[in-house]
Amino acid sequence: MPYNEPNPAEVRVLSKRFGIPNSQSIDVYLANEGYQAYERAAKMTPDEIVNVVKASGLRGRGGAGFPTGMKWSFLARNSPKPKYIIVNADESEPGTCKDRLLVEFDPHQLIEGIMIAGLAATSNQGYIYIRGEYRYLIDIMNKAIAEAYDRGYLGDNVRGTGWKFHLATHTGAGAYECGEESALLESFEGKRGIPRIRPPFPAVAGAYQSPTILNNVETYAAVPSIFRMGGEEWAKLGSPKNGGTRMFCLSGHVNRPGVYELPMGFPLMRMIEEVGGGIRGGKKLKAVIPGGSSCPVLKAEECNINMDFDSLAAAKSMLGSGGVVVMDETTDIVAVALRIMRFYAHESCGWCIPCREGTTWLRKILLRIYEGHGVASDVDLVGELSKNMLGRTFCPLGDAAAMPTIAFVEKFRHEFEAYIQKQVPAAQPDPLLQLASV
Amino acid sequence: MTFSPELEAKIERMFSQYPPDRRRSAVIPMLMYAQDEIGSVTRELVEEVARRTGITPLAVDEVVTYYSMLHRMPLGKSHVQICTNISCMLNGGTELWEQATRRLGIGHKEVSADGKISLEEVECMGACSWAPAIQVNYDFYHQVTPQKLDEMLTQLGAAR
Ligand SMILES: Cc1cc2nc3c(=O)[nH]c(=O)nc-3n(C[C@H](O)[C@H](O)[C@H](O)COP(=O)(O)O)c2cc1C
Numbered sequence: 001m002p003y004n005e006p007n008p009a010e011v012r013v014l015s016k017r018f019g020i021p022n023s024q025s026i027d028v029y030l031a032n033e034g035y036q037a038y039e040r041a042a043k044m045t046p047d048e049i050v051n052v053v054k055a056s057g058l059r060g061r062g063g064a065g066f067p068t069g070m071k072w073s074f075l076a077r078n079s080p081k082p083k084y085i086i087v088n089a090d091e092s093e094p095g096t097c098k099d100r101l102l103v104e105f106d107p108h109q110l111i112e113g114i115m116i117a118g119l120a121a122t123s124n125q126g127y128i129y130i131r132g133e134y135r136y137l138i139d140i141m142n143k144a145i146a147e148a149y150d151r152g153y154l155g156d157n158v159r160g161t162g163w164k165f166h167l168a169t170h171t172g173a174g175a176y177e178c179g180e181e182s183a184l185l186e187s188f189e190g191k192r193g194i195p196r197i198r199p200p201f202p203a204v205a206g207a208y209q210s211p212t213i214l215n216n217v218e219t220y221a222a223v224p225s226i227f228r229m230g231g232e233e234w235a236k237l238g239s240p241k242n243g244g245t246r247m248f249c250l251s252g253h254v255n256r257p258g259v260y261e262l263p264m265g266f267p268l269m270r271m272i273e274e275v276g277g278g279i280r281g282g283k284k285l286k287a288v289i290p291g292g293s294s295c296p297v298l299k300a301e302e303c304n305i306n307m308d309f310d311s312l313a314a315a316k317s318m319l320g321s322g323g324v325v326v327m328d329e330t331t332d333i334v335a336v337a338l339r340i341m342r343f344y345a346h347e348s349c350g351w352c353i354p355c356r357e358g359t360t361w362l363r364k365i366l367l368r369i370y371e372g373h374g375v376a377s378d379v380d381l382v383g384e385l386s387k388n389m390l391g392r393t394f395c396p397l398g399d400a401a402a403m404p405t406i407a408f409v410e411k412f413r414h415e416f417e418a419y420i421q422k423q424v425p426a427a428q429p430d431p432l433l434q435l436a437s438v
Numbered sequence: 439m440t441f442s443p444e445l446e447a448k449i450e451r452m453f454s455q456y457p458p459d460r461r462r463s464a465v466i467p468m469l470m471y472a473q474d475e476i477g478s479v480t481r482e483l484v485e486e487v488a489r490r491t492g493i494t495p496l497a498v499d500e501v502v503t504y505y506s507m508l509h510r511m512p513l514g515k516s517h518v519q520i521c522t523n524i525s526c527m528l529n530g531g532t533e534l535w536e537q538a539t540r541r542l543g544i545g546h547k548e549v550s551a552d553g554k555i556s557l558e559e560v561e562c563m564g565a566c567s568w569a570p571a572i573q574v575n576y577d578f579y580h581q582v583t584p585q586k587l588d589e590m591l592t593q594l595g596a597a598r
């Protein structure tokens with residue numbers, strides 16, 4: 001069973017099979033509209049497939065929200081090299097726990113989405129890169145893949161059509177940076193997960209320097225429903241230019257945390273009150289991180305907002321990976337900012353100096369403030385250091401660390417100043433409790 | 439160096455899944471699965487992986503030192519990983535971490551004297567909506583309370 005009760009406000013398209021007994025099995029999948037989308041797509045040309053995805057308005061669910069149909073259209077299909085489909089199941093943006101459910105409860109939906117991407121790319125090989133901590137998902141996925149081979153949905157002659165398509169899982173080994181597409185490809189090739197300089201983008205030179213489509217798990221998982229419903233119909237589920245539904249991971253100080261599938265553009269306050277059951281203990285809302293730890297925080301008064309890519313961009317934040325972290329009035333923003341920076345400093349791969357040094361120094365300064373040794377100029381220093389990291393790295397990990405920090409300092413400056421004026425009792429460090437990196 | 443027949447079969451299948459001239463892709467999976475069997479990434483394992491994938495032991499070492507799940511020292515029989523990242527922190531993850539260090543008298547990436555338990559403070563493990571979360575080896579535990587953690591540690595053989 002999924003880990004939280006469904007909510008009546010949900011529109012369950014990707015998660016519609018969650019909760020059906022044995023939903024992982026190919027028989028249950030086939031009995032519930034499974035592989036019909038593939039049959040439809042198999043009759044189309046690659047361009048027609050790409051056009052359906054374009055019409056759906058689907059935008060990447062891994063964080064950046066790039067239009068998926070457009071990404072697929074960039075693939076260098078005429079290249080003589082093999083084409084690859086890579087699935088990003090590295091899910092490690094703090095606050096995000098949705099891909100896990102999509103694999104755990106409906107692995108065949110993911111396989112079907114990958115197959116359709118394979119048809120669009122005229123590819124013969126896909127790989128699912130799964131974070132190492134998700135070992136049990138690798139087992140589930142391998143079992144589903146074996147079933148799909150047995151029934152002829154994968155193999156040298158898919159469903160007798162003559163199309164060859166193979167699929168395999170690939171384990172990561174613990175590294176947030178390996179969720180970044182180019183670092184993922186390095187890691188996949190058996191190297192340290194450091195980013196590649198772009199261009200060329202994966203569509204031209206991805207896995208093994210060959211044309212590659214690389215998307216998030218949820219992005220691929222959305223594809224079968226798009227082909228069952230039709231692109232335009234699927235688009236209408238969401239708000240304009242933000243097609244479909246999305247898996248929102250509600251966490252933090254709410255009564256009913258959980259992963260809920262809601263239409264794009266769903267109002268954030270309704271998500272907190274109606275879906276999440278309101279703030280725990282009747283407390284007041286203080287702030288929300290709307291899309292995973294890299295997204296700038298929204299203050300309570302900014303939370304009357306529709307949850308889609310464009311509305312959040314207009315509010316100078318991001319929808320990111322769908323991790324909605326709700327914080328009540330008792331939350332210590334300095335502690336939150338420090339914990340998030342500890343994460344980025346730990347996960348920076350060290351390749352680019354602004355990111356490696358920037359996250360390290362920010363962590364040290366924030367720790368100094370938190371421990372009660374901050375000086376008055378530290379608040380501005382945190383903001384300035386962060387701004388100096390923006391756009392100066394090969395991959396966006398540096399930005400991901402800087403953007404939320406800038407927002408914390410701008411929107412909750414008084415809390416940092418209160419620590420510096422020692423109005424808050426300094427925390428006592430305990431040598432046993434320190435991360436090795438602190 | 440030989441592995442169990444199951445692991446040998448797994449490795450053989452792995453190599454068949456990558457293009458023949460891309461054996462290096464198997465480096466990380468092979469290290470992960472072999473580490474599970476042997477207990478840590480030993481010198482011997484590094485050399486074996488290098489031999490089988492056709493790269494130098496140094497190139498394998500470069501990989502080993504990058505990834506947080508690959509470790510050269512053996513962990514405890516039960517490796518208790520406590521998430522203190524944002525969603526877990528808001529739900530008592532930090533307190534669970536403190537509780538575990540106090541009870542076991544060990545810190546981050548340390549092993550109890552009897553080798554039964556090791557501890558690690560970890561980053562987000564994809565259980566944020568069911569926080570606070572703990573992983574023991576590869577098993578997830580959700581919405582862990584202080585009492586539940588105490589019982590878990592007792593069951594894993596922690597001294598009182
Ligand atoms: C530091 C960093 C970590 C990332 N981690 C993930 C991740 O865990 N999963 C994911 O799908 N995308 C992640 N991304 C985004 C990927 O680089 C890429 O944009 C995405 O997988 C593309 O798929 P999409 O278009 O379907 O979103 C990360 C990006 C950065 C900069």
Ligand code: FES
Pocket residue numbers: 094095096521522523524525526527561562563564565566569571
């Ligand atoms: S923050 Fe602890 S599992 Fe995500």
